[in-house]
Amino acid sequence: MAWRPRPSDRFYRAIVRTGLALRRLFRIRVIVTGQEHLPASAPQEATSGGRPRPVLPGRGAVVAITHFGYLDFAFAELLLWGHNKAQLRFLITQGAADHWFAGPAVSAAGHVVVGYETGAHAYDAAVRKLRDGEYVAILPEAGVSRSFRVRECKTGAVRMAAEAGVPIIPVSIWGAHRLMTRRLLTRHSWFSPLRAWRAPVRVHVAEPMRVGPEEDPVAATARLRQVLQAGIDAGIADFPLDPRPGAWWMPADRGGGAPSEEERQRLDEAEGPRRAGGRRR
Numbered sequence: 001m002a003w004r005p006r007p008s009d010r011f012y013r014a015i016v017r018t019g020l021a022l023r024r025l026f027r028i029r030v031i032v033t034g035q036e037h038l039p040a041s042a043p044q045e046a047t048s049g050g051r052p053r054p055v056l057p058g059r060g061a062v063v064a065i066t067h068f069g070y071l072d073f074a075f076a077e078l079l080l081w082g083h084n085k086a087q088l089r090f091l092i093t094q095g096a097a098d099h100w101f102a103g104p105a106v107s108a109a110g111h112v113v114v115g116y117e118t119g120a121h122a123y124d125a126a127v128r129k130l131r132d133g134e135y136v137a138i139l140p141e142a143g144v145s146r147s148f149r150v151r152e153c154k155t156g157a158v159r160m161a162a163e164a165g166v167p168i169i170p171v172s173i174w175g176a177h178r179l180m181t182r183r184l185l186t187r188h189s190w191f192s193p194l195r196a197w198r199a200p201v202r203v204h205v206a207e208p209m210r211v212g213p214e215e216d217p218v219a220a221t222a223r224l225r226q227v228l229q230a231g232i233d234a235g236i237a238d239f240p241l242d243p244r245p246g247a248w249w250m251p252a253d254r255g256g257g258a259p260s261e262e263e264r265q266r267l268d269e270a271e272g273p274r275r276a277g278g279r280r281r
Helices: 009-026 072-084 094-098 102-108 120-132 156-164 217-237 261-271
Strands: 029-033 061-065 088-093 112-114 135-138 168-174 200-205
Touching (some): 009 072, 029 072, 061 072, 061 156, 072 088, 072 135, 072 200, 088 120, 112 120, 120 135, 120 156, 135 156, 156 168, 156 217, 168 217, 200 217
Parallel strands (some): 029 200, 061 135, 061 168, 088 135
Antiparallel strands (some): 168 200
8 A cells, every 4th residue: 555644734834835936926816706705714713823724513614616727726725725724625536646746745635535436435534524624625517617617517515515514615716727727629738837927817706505405416516506607707707808809718608719518518428427526325
């Protein structure tokens, strides 16, 4: 069995500091709306000296994040850290956890690994973390949406929130896909320092969703998708860049060059099933 380091607050803080340094280096401008919807800190959650938020039972949440690019997670992570020094525990695929370089980092940061054969273990581990008071982050689209519209979401986020009795915090991120994403038919990521220089990124936090244990998870997931898309629409509406006609980073229904929803669905079907959030056996 490969050696895995124990979760380390110090390591997580190092990751956050690296992200903040890169943001300052490229002077990326992050514009946040809906910040009042983030969880209010209880007196016992007060932090000092850059220490992370204490984990308290009953104070957990699922953070559901849109997925248009490879850096969306980082902006959500920096948002929650800046708000109350919260550490996000992401659901990570087994492939990433097995990577010689990324694997030790995944374990050191305390993320939850979704196995190859079944996600039941990861699902149960995530629910335990939520009940303990952790913030568990999930990308419910289970892959990058090449249409740059929120695609069909998996039900894991709402099922976890309902079982653990915690809210879902919907976080929509627009503009980060301009920095790094998959282009059309390719799987290759790419990064342009020139495009990143002083780039704007819009982050919108919607009102927390509560999902009751009796609620249909499919219907609740459809509602979550609508909320996430509304946040994207809000980000596009006041995005400080005026796109050229046919710009690759704009949705087709807004005159952009991204694949239409019909094209995106055909590409998704050709790639086969996707997965997020684990499954019950």
